[in-house]
Amino acid sequence: MNTSLLEYRIAGLQRRLAEDGTAELGIRVEARSGLVLVHGTVPSTACRDELLEVIAAELDGLPVRTDIALVEALAPDHPEVLS
Amino acid sequence: MTAPESAAGAAADTGAGTAVRIAAVGDIHMGEESRGLLRPAYETLSGCADVLLLAGDLTRHGTADEARVVADEIAGLPVPVVAVLGNHDHHGDRPDEIAAILRASGAAVLEGTSTVVQAGPYRLGIAGSKGFGGGFAGRCGSDFGEAEMKSFIRYSRRLADGLRDALTEVADCDVRVALTHFSPVADTLAGEPPEIYPFLGSYLLAEAVDDAGADLAVHGHAHAGTERGMTGGGVLVRNVAQPVIRRAFAVYELHPRAARQAAPA
Ligand SMILES: [Fe+2]
Numbered sequence: 001m002n003t004s005l006l007e008y009r010i011a012g013l014q015r016r017l018a019e020d021g022t023a024e025l026g027i028r029v030e031a032r033s034g035l036v037l038v039h040g041t042v043p044s045t046a047c048r049d050e051l052l053e054v055i056a057a058e059l060d061g062l063p064v065r066t067d068i069a070l071v072e073a074l075a076p077d078h079p080e081v082l083s
Numbered sequence: 084m085t086a087p088e089s090a091a092g093a094a095a096d097t098g099a100g101t102a103v104r105i106a107a108v109g110d111i112h113m114g115e116e117s118r119g120l121l122r123p124a125y126e127t128l129s130g131c132a133d134v135l136l137l138a139g140d141l142t143r144h145g146t147a148d149e150a151r152v153v154a155d156e157i158a159g160l161p162v163p164v165v166a167v168l169g170n171h172d173h174h175g176d177r178p179d180e181i182a183a184i185l186r187a188s189g190a191a192v193l194e195g196t197s198t199v200v201q202a203g204p205y206r207l208g209i210a211g212s213k214g215f216g217g218g219f220a221g222r223c224g225s226d227f228g229e230a231e232m233k234s235f236i237r238y239s240r241r242l243a244d245g246l247r248d249a250l251t252e253v254a255d256c257d258v259r260v261a262l263t264h265f266s267p268v269a270d271t272l273a274g275e276p277p278e279i280y281p282f283l284g285s286y287l288l289a290e291a292v293d294d295a296g297a298d299l300a301v302h303g304h305a306h307a308g309t310e311r312g313m314t315g316g317g318v319l320v321r322n323v324a325q326p327v328i329r330r331a332f333a334v335y336e337l338h339p340r341a342a343r344q345a346a347p348a
């Protein structure tokens with residue numbers, strides 16, 4: 001078994017994000033040419049910090065690019081009128 | 084907390100009394116770290132909505148402590164709050180306790196049940212179920228084979244049947260909304276990897292909505308999906324997962340059939 005293969009490292013990160021306390025199932029981890037892209041939206045800066053820590057630990061040694069947005073908590077400025 | 088800066092200005096008081104105004108959001112995934120985050124926006128609801136629907140995944144891990152953060156966030160709001168739970172709210176294996184904590188703060192928590200809210204002159208019926216996965220017509224699991232597979236599909240079917248029954252209960256309302264966490268349609272999943280669609284929703288929910296009838300179906304769960312879709316029977320579907328709508332909530336104005344017919348063209 002070769003657990004250093006990129007696809008298993010990516011699967012390992014996604015499993016850990018879901019199951020090990022971060023409970024982030026909506027985060028995408030994708031192998032791009034030359035780097036691993038991790039992107040998605042989280043509810044708070046605390047969640048983002050926690051997430052970045054797990055990513056750094058789990059993908060240690062790999063070139064990683066993260067794009068983690070925070071949810072927006074403003075009220076909408078207009079309704080959608082449905083017909 | 085600082086005073087809320089109202090961003091609902093343009094929405095304020097539009098449609099009051101002539102339309103049913105439904106505010107909705109799912110996947111707020113609250114924990115101690117997000118306490119108070121949504122409250123300022125929720126306090127603007129009296130000006131722009133008749134009800135607030137919460138489409139599940141209200142907590143991160145389904146703990147009682149997280150549920151109390153949600154309960155505090157929605158306690159004493161100026162509009163009724165109606166919720167379903169999501170898969171995250173089940174993660175702690177105590178969904179009944181989570182529901183009880185939310186109910187204690189005044190919310191109605193639905194699972195195969197319905198509630199009626201008065202929206203100006205109109206009666207708004209809301210039928211809710213968490214729903215579950217299984218996939219979409221032609222690309223879905225079957226009640227066949229291993230016990231685990233059969234129980235997966237039977238569970239999904241049982242919840243969809245509950246939604247159908249609940250919608251039927253409110254058949255006499257002016258407007259009916261189906262509230263779920265999992266998606267009834269694939270439309271609103273666009274943006275998610277197609278391979279995981281069977282974990283994001285089930286056509287059984289859409290079939291229930293089309294059988295029993297509804298004016299709108301609202302769901303969450305698909306954080307990377309899109310907002311707009313429609314069932315095979317023509318019922319509008321909106322994915323209100325907070326990362327999708329990118330607001331504290333979305334507001335949909337529905338004009339009841341009776342009002343539409345009475346209004347000049
Ligand atoms: Fe979620």
Ligand SMILES: [Fe+2]
Pocket residue numbers: 140169170171264303304305
């Ligand atoms: Fe979910």
